[in-house]
Each structure stands twice: as C-alpha cells, then as structure tokens.
Amino acid sequence: MSTRPLPPALTRRGLLGAAAVGAAGALAACGEDETPLPANEIDAEQVPDYYPAEYADILAASKEEGGELEVYSNTDQENWAPILRDFQKKYPWVEKINASNLDSDEVFQRILSEQATNGSPADLVVSNAAQAWAEYAGGEGRLLAHDSPELAHLPEFALLLPNVYAMSVDPQTIAYNTSLMPEAPTGIGHLAELVAADTGLFEDKLTSRDVGGAFGFTVSRTFTDHVPDAWEHLETLLPLARPETSSGTQNEKILAGEYLAGFFISAAPANPVVANSGGLFEIVFPQDGTVLLPRGIGIAHGAPHPNTARLFVDFLLSEEGQRAVAEGGLASYRDSVEQVEGLHTYQEVVDAVGEDAIIFAPYELVDEAEVDEFTARWNGLLEGGS
Template identity: 65%
Template sequence: MTASISRRRSHGPAHNAFGVLGAVVLALGLATACGGGVSGEAPANPIATEQVPSYYPSAYGDLIAAAKKEGGTLTIYSNTDQENWQPIFRDFQQKYPWVTKIAANNLDSDEVFQRVLSEQATGNSPADLLVSNAAQAWADFAARPGTLLEYASPEKDKLPEVGSLLPNVYAMSMDPLSIAYNTSLLPEKPTGLASLAAILAKDPAKYQSKITTRDVGGAFGFTVSHAFTEARPGSWTSLQSILPLARPETSSGTQLEKITSGEYVAGFFVSAAPAYPAVEKSGGLLQISFLDDGTVVLPRGIGIAAKAPHAATAKLFVDFVLSQEGQRAVAEGGLTSYRDGVATGDGLHTYQELVASVGEANVIVADYTKVPDDQVKTFVEKWNGLLGR
C-alpha cells in the first residue's frame, strides 16, 4: 500500500581510531544477497550506470566529471552497521564504477559528531559524509557554523516533507523502534508498552533487572524515549511499572546480544535496523514486535561535511541514497526506506509496510528539533529516577 508520511512532532528530537575501525571496501560484483534482514535473496536492483533521472539539472554531468577527478574514494562517519551498508555501497559502485574505495566506520550515534568536531578544530578531517540517527546531536551540529556543506539535492522535491530534516541534512532511512524479546524466556508476545507492562506485572520479581531500554543520557535514547512520551503522555503509567525492572544500555546491538543470551528477557525502543538480521540469525530465539500503542520512527540523517575532501563524490552519494535506486538498496540492507514505490517483500523493509502493520495513527515520527537543555534535564531525571537499581 502507499502511505504518506506525516511528521508527528516530538518537540525534540565502538570506538577505535578511524584508521583501525575496519573500513569497508566493497568491489563490484558482490553477491546480491546480504545480511541486513533479507529473507532469502532479494531480487536484483536494476542500476542505470552513470545515468540519472530526467529531472536532474542539465549540468549534473559536470558534477560527475568533478567526482571522477577525486580519486574514487569516499569516507563516511556513521553509526550504521556494515551489513546495512553492503547493498548501498554495492549499488552505488555499480552506478559509478570508478568509486573503488568506500570507508565507513561504526561509531556511537553521538560520537559521529564529536569525532568530526574534534578533527575540524584542527583543520584535518577525512570525513566526507556524516550519517547518524541521533536527532539531538544532529540539531547541535547543524546549528554550528561551518560544519555542513550547503547542498540542495535534485531528489529533494521528490521526497515527502520529512525527507529534509534540517538545512543540508536529509533522511536516508526512517527506522522504527521495536520491542525485542527472548521467546524462550518471555511466555507471551508483547505487542506494545502496555502489553509488556501487563506481562511483567504477573511476576515482577522474576523480571527484576531482566528488561533493557536505551540510556536516555545519550542523544539516541533521549530522542526516542522523549518522542514516545510526548506523543503518548499516558504511557508514563506503563513506564512506572516497567522502568523499575529495567537497566539501560547504550546501543541496540548490545541489547540484542544480551536478550539473545538470556541476560535480558526483553527490551523496548530497540532499533529494528540491527534487529532484523539478529532475528534471522537467532533460529527463532529472538523476535521483535512493533508497538501497537505507538511505534517511534527515527529518521537516519545524512549530510556532507563542510570541508569534505571528496565533496563531489559525496554529493553523488547523497543523491543516490535518496533516489528510487538508492532507497531500494537502503531497504535491502535492513534499513527502512520511505520513498513511495519501493517494493516490499523478500526482506525489504519500508515505511509503508510499517504503516500497514501498526496503522498510521500508531506511528510517531521523531523530528530533529532541538529540545532545550532544561527540558532534557527534567526528562532524564524523571526517567532515571524510575529505573531499577
């Protein structure tokens, strides 16, 4: 089905040196199938090599020519897993075969910006692109002068309103947050926060310290938790019974590992992007569900660094991931595409598929508006005050 994306305002929204972070270099001819949550092999994504849509400006060939002179290299600072990137890089390199090396690290969502700011202060940053879904951190970064390159993508007018998150920051994907649970340890499937609270209330002592949520001290955790409670203020009733049993973690990957191992029985506000492949690899031990009382969707922002060493190539990449071809690759990688017309099925995940699952009224799209510091402090104190010790 086709669903329009309406922005539901939330009023707020690892770690070695880059040289040893395991840069990924993907050559042409990688197998079409990837991890990223694909069931079986997704159908091939038809790529028009060095051909762009008719609505691109006539001078776009000059941008392609400039990119060819940059040496076929692209460096991305992101919080995105390599298996999510794989089909995107594969298809981008098929479109522009002379791009032979794409290096992408995997930092914490906030660290993406901390690293670039530190390097930009010395005037020597290798970053071409920044990709993160830390809305608060993006808002802080974009507000600083001289951090982002001004770029109006020719795809901008083809996207829904939410595709433009901030000046010069676009949405690469629209990733939903889920409840993840260990099927051998939780007797019932939680369908939402209220459902989870009801399950835990049957034997709260059994589940003490067995639930996990995201640390609201980080930009990601704050954004998704704040967006949910702003849109669903009545949810504090459920949170008052769940949070005393919960412990915070700083990444969805850690949460998923610990739920699968049994250290936790369930976690909420777990990103679906790393969850899709984890579910497939678990042999049925790990499952996720989207919240029927409000599924937060967090856009994954992409922007070009102000002093990008390969600025022309970076522009081509932004245009590609926003295009029909690129959004198809985004979906294949386990991220959630949002542009109309991207096929579903075969493990391809789309915003329209989510709407069909939970209903548009139950989708909460977090925006990239900066929340004042005093409001952040009040929220974090309230949330952390409920957590179990």
C-alpha cells in the first residue's frame, strides 16, 4: 500500500450525522435496488506481518481484561456501528463496547472531572475538538503512551499530538434544504452571493457553529486564516445566521426547514442524513476552501482495559478499520480504502475540490487573547455588527 504525506495546510469536508434521521423517518432509507457495499474482509485474531512479535503479549493481555471497552466520544452511533461491528469480528472476546455521544468539549470536561478523583471508567477519548485536545493532551498523566505499529504506513498527519491519532479526517461542509434554497451553493462565497441577492429569504434562516466551543472555533478560524475573502463573505452571512452548539441540531433544523442552509457543518454526522433524506438534505464541499478536521483518539491514562484499548486504536488505523470508518460516514484517509459509493474518504474530497482548496485544521493550543479577539469579531457580526 502506498501512502503520501499531506501538506500541513490541507482542509477537509466533514461527514454529516444522523441526528436528523428521525425527521426524515418517512423518507426512504435505502432503496431495494441500491448496490450493497462490498464486504469488509476481517482476518479474525490476526495482525499484519509488520507488527512486532511482542504484540502477541497485547493480544493475550486483552483476553484477560473482561471483554469490555468504554469510549468517551462525540461520535454518532451510526458512525460507530460498522467500526464496532468489525472490531468485534476481529477480536470476538470483546463482547461489550459502550461508545458515548457527548458534545465535543463535554468529552474532556467529563474525563477531567473523573480523573481528578481517580475514578474514570474511560478507556478511550475521541473528539474532533482540536483546541480542547491540545489543552488536554498537554496535561501530565492524562494519556497512556502508545506507539502504534500502523503509524509507519500512514500519512504524516495521522499522529496529531503525542499519543493522539487521527481516527478520521472529516470535512466541513455547507448543508442545505434542497426544497427551499434558490440554487445549490458551491462555496462560502457563492452562498454569500445568494444571500445578498435576497436577504429577506435568509433572515434567521442560516446557521453557523457556535465559536464559543473548541470545535466551532477551530473550523471557523482555520477557514478565515486561509481564505483571503473569508471575512468579507462572513459580513454578509453572519448577521442573518443563528449559532448552534452541535451539527446534529443543525442537520435536524435544516431538514425540517427551520434553516435553509448551514456552513462549517461536519460531514460525519451529516452523511447518514443525506442518505436517508430522499434528496431533501444535501451537503457540498466548499470550492473556495474546505476545512478538514481530524477526529482524534487517545487512550486514557488509568484505562481499565488498556490492552483492549491498544487493539482498538491499532484496528482503527489499519486497512480493515479505516474501511469500517469510511462505511460509517467518517472520512477514511488510507489510500487502500476502495473508492465506491457509500464509502467516504479523503480522496473523495480531493476529487471534488482539488488539493489546493483543502485546508487542514491544526491541533494546536491558541493563545487565549487570540481566541477572545476572534470570537468577539465573529459574535459581533452575528449580532448584526460590522
């Protein structure tokens, strides 16, 4: 398998989640004539030949850990479903996996609170809140050291921070209700043009992500840092927009028609909504700049099942695991994952917008003064300021 390092300024578009599936319940979820995905061939209880011989000790130790795993995450159950299914095929002694779906920042708030009292049941931490990850991972004794044997077979960005790996690389999209939009937007600039042409139509009918949270701050700031006309477009969009704290809420309200469109919405929770909406809900990768936000995963210090957690991380990074990641609606980044309809990959975004339009969101801690300056400017526009 070939791999290639990606330039440090790449961005990707995210996959949308399943929060709006209930509102789309009357719509067809899967047509009978839909071509099924090729099966993910799982080599049970076997690891690649490039794994070190001592990896057998991790396998043996995992079998003695009770067959359980606790994951604190901000990831929808539809995204997790094929991953957990195939991991349990790979390691059938892991019979119980609990993967939560918390807000991006809540993942860290909960585990920090529990670790402070030495009582966390968490084995793994999963979130794409890059700013929160940078702060959390920088604390002493919060993550278990793990050198994955998969790392040498992955692009350079797969290691986001020490002991924090990229589970997926999710693009941030424009989502819209196809029955209400005058035409399909192609980018943030084009969306601003559509809004400027009929501001009355879009009054309080746009949604953006709340930049008060780590997720919203990171994707929004990354876009403005890399797109020269970003603030000019936002001066048109934000005065008519309402912020939300989760992609799931945004997807649900766009599908229901409360919003016509939303921008910087993660594709991860949105892709299942697209699939289940009967064409009513669509997403696009912005041609003028698609932000790619990796979804980080790390093993919690003091994890009750540390060896099973190591197996899980390595599985996620493997060819088998990345295939399951793509099936669940997250964006896989291994070149070997087949490019077929229904599997979401990094190459899918490159094919749509070109590498020059991809902006990779960094996992770095931004100075508090810079955070305050950015959020004040953004929120000032939301409130109708200039």
